[in-house]
Amino acid sequence: MSMVPSRTQPHAAVVYHPLKTDVAGLRSAVEAAEAKAGWSSTRWYETEAEDAGLAAAKRAIAHGASVVLGAGGDGTVRAIAEGLRYTEVPLAIVPQGTGNLLARNIGMPLGDLQAAVEAAFFGSGRTIDLGSMTIVRPADEHGASDEEEHAFLVLAGMGLDARAIRATRSKLKKRVGWLAYVDAGVRTMVKDKPLEIQYSMDGSEAKRLTVYTVMIGNCGLLPGGVLLIPDASIDDGLLDVVALRPLGPFSWIRIWNKIGWENGVLRKTKAGRRIIDLVNDTKNVTYVRAREYSLAVEGPEPVQLDGDDFGLAVEVRGQVDPGALIVRVLPGWQRPE
Structure with missing residues (x-):
């Protein structure tokens, strides 16, 4: 037998x-x-x-x-x-x-x-991309600086977003949830100055830019239905880089109009997208798609990955990791439009 x-x-x-x-x-x-x-x-x-x-x-x-x-x-x-x-x-x-x-x-x-x-x-497996970021720390008294590499799923950034997350009050976050970030963002927006950066995408020559923040997105939907990056896709082998730029005294009004009204409302319909095409698109919000990125600043700046504070950096660089993760999903799950 x-x-x-x-x-x-x-x-x-x-x-x-x-x-x-x-x-x-x-x-x-x-x-x-x-x-x-x-x-x-x-x-x-x-x-x-x-x-x-x-x-x-x-x-x-x-x-x-x-x-x-x-x-x-x-x-x-x-x-x-x-x-x-x-x-x-x-x-x-x-x-x-x-x-x-x-x-x-x-x-x-x-x-x-x-x-x-x-x-x-x-459930079934859905293959998605990950973002990768190498964080270069400020030099110590001997001139040496450490580097560490991490993955992110949704959004990483340097500037106002990272400053706001660093300033978020933990007790308020527990009480009101993601609205605590709004509280921190408003307080940071009022008192902080824009940031001077040097940036490069896909190995291009480095350029200078004045920004409120630069965010590197793997996908673009935030809490409250805020569609920060309308064209971002979690499985396209690309990262979507968005810069919020200070151009005049009404910059924040134009930025919030772009993110809240255009991205959140008009882009959901064909008629709305035609309206966007007929008006001058705001230059306060700039989108670039890339496989690799590099950002450098003159002094230490906070960095955030997926909404968590990752300390101070003088440079960040990284790339998309295509198809690096499998997530389990059920039929009918799709991002709300």
């Missing part, structure tokens, strides 16, 4: 932020789904103060996870994605944070724990 070798059943892993995650609810949903799928017991990895999820995600991969559920805010999801890039192990997002940026951009319903777990065990 021949012996049939036993097959090892796949197992999932959950990397979760303990202070942001509904652990009991998530555990219940995961146990039901793994039983329905016939998988082995899911392994659980808690993030720590010194590890937002990168090391935990790498441990999950080393232990043979077939899918990693990332539960927490944008910082947790970003760190897990950094650990999963180019591994072909899919990420299933369990959005539990303030902005939930990637979840919004793939059309995932927020607050639906069951749908998130359903996608992890029974």
Whole structure:
């Protein structure tokens, strides 16, 4: 009588932020789904103060996870994605944070724990790009400067956006969510001066520019339905770079008109797009598409990745990593137009 070798059943892993995650609810949903799928017991990895999820995600991969559920805010999801890039192990997002940026951009319903777990065990894989950023720190007293490289999923930036995130009050963020960034942005806008940068795209000659902020986008939908970068696509092999520029005393009115009215309202209809074409497009907001980018400043400036403060830098550079991550999705998920 021949012996049939036993097959090892796949197992999932959950990397979760303990202070942001509904652990009991998530555990219940995961146990039901793994039983329905016939998988082995899911392994659980808690993030720590010194590890937002990168090391935990790498441990999950080393232990043979077939899918990693990332539960927490944008910082947790970003760190897990950094650990999963180019591994072909899919990420299933369990959005539990303030902005939930990637979840919004793939059309995932927020607050639906069951749908998130359903996608992890029974969804299909969607291949998306990641952005990469190398951060060059200010030189120390000996003239040496450190560099560190990180991935981002949605948006990285230097200027007003990074200053606002650095100035965001943590207590206010807990109380009112993403509106805390608006509060910080207004306070920063009133007191801060524009930024002088040197920039290069796709290896072009460096040029100088005065900006409020420069943001590098992998996708363009922000909380509140704000469509910062209308043409950004998460799987086109390109990054979309947007510069907000101070051109005259009414710059911010023109910028908010561009982002809020044109991008948020007019671009949704053919008639609206014709209206945009008939008027002079504001030069306060500039869009460029590129595979590689480089930004340099004279003095230390804050840098943000997916809404998290990443400290001070004098230079940032990076590129798109095409098809670097697989995310689990369900039928019907698409970014709202």
